[in-house]
Amino acid sequence: MALYGMDVESGRRLSEEFARTSDRLLALSGSLTPLITGAPWKGDDGKRFTEEWVGYRRQLLGTAHALAAASNAVKQNVEEQVAASRRLEASAAPQATGGPSIFDQLIESGADAAEDLWDTAGEVTDAVGDTVSNTWHYVQDIAPLPIRNILDAQGNVFSQTGNVAEMGWRWLTSGEPPSITELVSNSVLLAASFENLKQATFTLGFSNPHLFDDGRPVAGDPLPVGVGNPEDTDDNGRTQTPVPSTISAILSTTDAAYSDPGMPGTPDTGVRITTVEKPGQPPAYIISIPGTTRWEPDGAANPTDLTGNLELAGGNLSTAAEAVRLAMEQAGIPEGAPVMLSGHSQGGMIAAALASDSGFTDRFNVTNVVTFGSPVDSTPIPPSIDVLALQHDGDPVPQVDLGDATAWPDGTISASQDNGATIVTMPNPDVDPGFAGIEYHHANRYVDSVSQQEAGGPIAQYSQQQSTQRFLTSDASQVTSTVSNISRKQ
Numbered sequence: 001m002a003l004y005g006m007d008v009e010s011g012r013r014l015s016e017e018f019a020r021t022s023d024r025l026l027a028l029s030g031s032l033t034p035l036i037t038g039a040p041w042k043g044d045d046g047k048r049f050t051e052e053w054v055g056y057r058r059q060l061l062g063t064a065h066a067l068a069a070a071s072n073a074v075k076q077n078v079e080e081q082v083a084a085s086r087r088l089e090a091s092a093a094p095q096a097t098g099g100p101s102i103f104d105q106l107i108e109s110g111a112d113a114a115e116d117l118w119d120t121a122g123e124v125t126d127a128v129g130d131t132v133s134n135t136w137h138y139v140q141d142i143a144p145l146p147i148r149n150i151l152d153a154q155g156n157v158f159s160q161t162g163n164v165a166e167m168g169w170r171w172l173t174s175g176e177p178p179s180i181t182e183l184v185s186n187s188v189l190l191a192a193s194f195e196n197l198k199q200a201t202f203t204l205g206f207s208n209p210h211l212f213d214d215g216r217p218v219a220g221d222p223l224p225v226g227v228g229n230p231e232d233t234d235d236n237g238r239t240q241t242p243v244p245s246t247i248s249a250i251l252s253t254t255d256a257a258y259s260d261p262g263m264p265g266t267p268d269t270g271v272r273i274t275t276v277e278k279p280g281q282p283p284a285y286i287i288s289i290p291g292t293t294r295w296e297p298d299g300a301a302n303p304t305d306l307t308g309n310l311e312l313a314g315g316n317l318s319t320a321a322e323a324v325r326l327a328m329e330q331a332g333i334p335e336g337a338p339v340m341l342s343g344h345s346q347g348g349m350i351a352a353a354l355a356s357d358s359g360f361t362d363r364f365n366v367t368n369v370v371t372f373g374s375p376v377d378s379t380p381i382p383p384s385i386d387v388l389a390l391q392h393d394g395d396p397v398p399q400v401d402l403g404d405a406t407a408w409p410d411g412t413i414s415a416s417q418d419n420g421a422t423i424v425t426m427p428n429p430d431v432d433p434g435f436a437g438i439e440y441h442h443a444n445r446y447v448d449s450v451s452q453q454e455a456g457g458p459i460a461q462y463s464q465q466q467s468t469q470r471f472l473t474s475d476a477s478q479v480t481s482t483v484s485n486i487s488r489k490q
Contacts, residue, residue: 012078018071022334068335146205152490153193153200156213160186160193163316170315177408178315179378181401185314188212189307192297210299210490212307214319219326220485222273223265227479230256238263241274241481244286245474247388247463248451251372253481254288254344255443260483261293261302268302268487269293271324273331275480276473284338284470285331289324291345291373291443303488304346312349313401315378317357321350323486325360331482333364338470340368344443345397348374348389352419355381367467369421372446375401380418387421388462390446394428394437424458426450 143151164186167178178186192212200208226234230242230252239256242249253272260270274286294305303320311318333339341351348371354360355369356379369381372390378401381387391398403415417423428437429445439445453459462468473479 012075015071015074015078018067018074019336022067022071148205149200149208150197150205152210152213153197153208156193157190157197159214160190163314164190167315177406179401179404179406180413181313181375181378181405182315183407185310186316189310189314212297212310213299213490214303214307214311215299215488215490217303217319217322217326218487218489219323219330220265220487222327222331222482222484225272225481225483227274227476227481236264238483241272241479243474243476243479244274244276244471246451246472247370247454247459247468248447250286250288250340250342250370250471251344251390251443251447251450253286254290254342254347254372255447257288257290257483258293258443260290266483266485268485269304270483271327271486272481272483273328273333275482276471277478277480278470278473281470282337283334284340285328285333286340286342286471287324287328287351289341289343289347289350291343291347299488299490301487301489303486309346309349312346312353313375317353318350319488320346320486321353323488324350324354325363327484327486328364331484335363336365338368338467339364339366340370340468340471341366342370343374344371344446345373345441348372348376349379352376352379352381352387355379355385355387356419361385368471371421372450373397373441373443375399376419376421377401377417378404381421383420386462386465386467387419388459389421389423390450390459391423391425392428392437392440392445392449393425394433395440396436396438397441422458422462424453426453 139151141148167182167186171177189212196208196211196213223236225236225238226240227243228234228240230240232240234240239259241256242252244250244253253274257270257272260266260272261268263270269290271290272288274288276284276286278284290304292304292306292309294300294302297306297310299307303318303323308318308320312321328339341355343349343351351369351371352374355366360366361382366385369385369387370390371388373392373395374389375398376387376389389398404418405413405415407413426449428440429449431439431445433439450459454463463472
């Protein structure tokens with residue numbers, strides 16, 4: 001095909017180089033931050049340099065985003081050049097017979113225009129929604145406490161009403177009613193939001209119990225964590241992140257994250273991000289998310305509580321899940337880098353919810369999800385993501401979603417799995433089961449069980465998959481780790 005104007009191949013190579021450089025700068029920003037903030041440099045000079053690094057990092061990120069924008073601009077010009085060359089060729093060539101009719105061309109043009117209009121409308125709607133939300137939160141933050149309590153209660157009612165409406169919309173568009181777990185969870189959350197509004201109104205805003213109020217997400221800066229034996233602690237007193245050489249080692253990192261709440265820099269709860277850099281390969285990132293670390297439904301700062309469980313069980317993206325996303329962005333994980341989400345109990349629900357959220361997967365290249373002791377049957381994770389769901393035979397927690405049991409209008413009840421996860425049910429550990437088998441649920445029990453099972457069978461098959469191999473290494477020099485506080489703001 002003859003070309004006019006730009007050398008298309010050179011343009012493609014330029015676009016790819018811009019994108020690669022952008023990814024390298026993002027990765028560099030993410031790896032340098034924990035080293036600088038965690039460097040043993042005391043005194044005014046060290047403090048000043050650490051504060052100045054925030055500005056340098058912002059410039060680095062700005063350059064990376066500018067390069068990414070340049071890459072997209074060059075790519076768009078390449079596409080326009082190819083289209084222009086084809087039009088010129090078509091006009092120069094003899095007219096062939098039997099091509100699309102004028103009517104077909106008009107239909108195709110109309111469909112393209114409608115698709116463009118729909119995409120533009122979606123972008124405008126998102127922008128308007130973000131602006132309204134940010135304005136609402138700004139007014140809420142600067143208002144006196146009584147007014148802030150009333151605004152917060154009203155906002156919670158709007159949010160929970162929206163979740164119920166979204167649940168109904170999924171029913172209309174898919175033809176499948178909400179699961180029983182979704183109905184119960186969203187009903188409790190909606191009723192609690194009205195109770196909060198009632199108490200805030202009756203007390204003229206001087207009281208808001210924040211009952212089942214999930215608030216807004218907050219994430220702290222990444223802090224360095226030592227890599228080594230998970231039974232040892234690093235120089236900062238944290239449990240070390242194990243080298244991710246096996247699936248059980250990946251589970252062990254999530255188990256180690258349970259020791260982070262209450263530590264300096266992670267007062268609420270923490271999410272660990274392990275970076276694996278193999279020679280000749282782009283960095284791969286393992287996100288380790290612990291489960292419930294607080295059970296009170298009072299909307300306190302720790303978002304991995306009973307409220308978070310209900311939000312996720314209702315098919316909503318909880319504040320804890322949104323905070324994990326913020327932590328990943330602040331860690332500088334570049335677009336396109338392989339990401340594995342690993343979580344125990346509520347952490348597994350967060351991992352599954354993020355993997356099923358198109359906005360999240362548009363930003364992060366999630367290739368793998370590993371959950372243990374988590375109810376994830378109802379989560380529609382795309383088939384392109386390799387999912388391993390581990391559960392003990394007697395652990396009651398993976399069953400709380402009732403196997404995605406759904407009540408239909410005619411009175412029948414069906415149960416099905418809404419994703420293609422590889423579910424591995426393992427024998428119960430040799431311990432006292434406790435109430436309803438809850439002792440089988442502990443994360444460390446799963447680490448032990450998987451270490452005994454992973455030499456063969458489905459766990460070994462999963463670990464040998466090409467997508468999984470990106471995250472596994474026995475070389476500690478290829479591994480770095482950080483932890484970020486995640487919390488909730490009312």
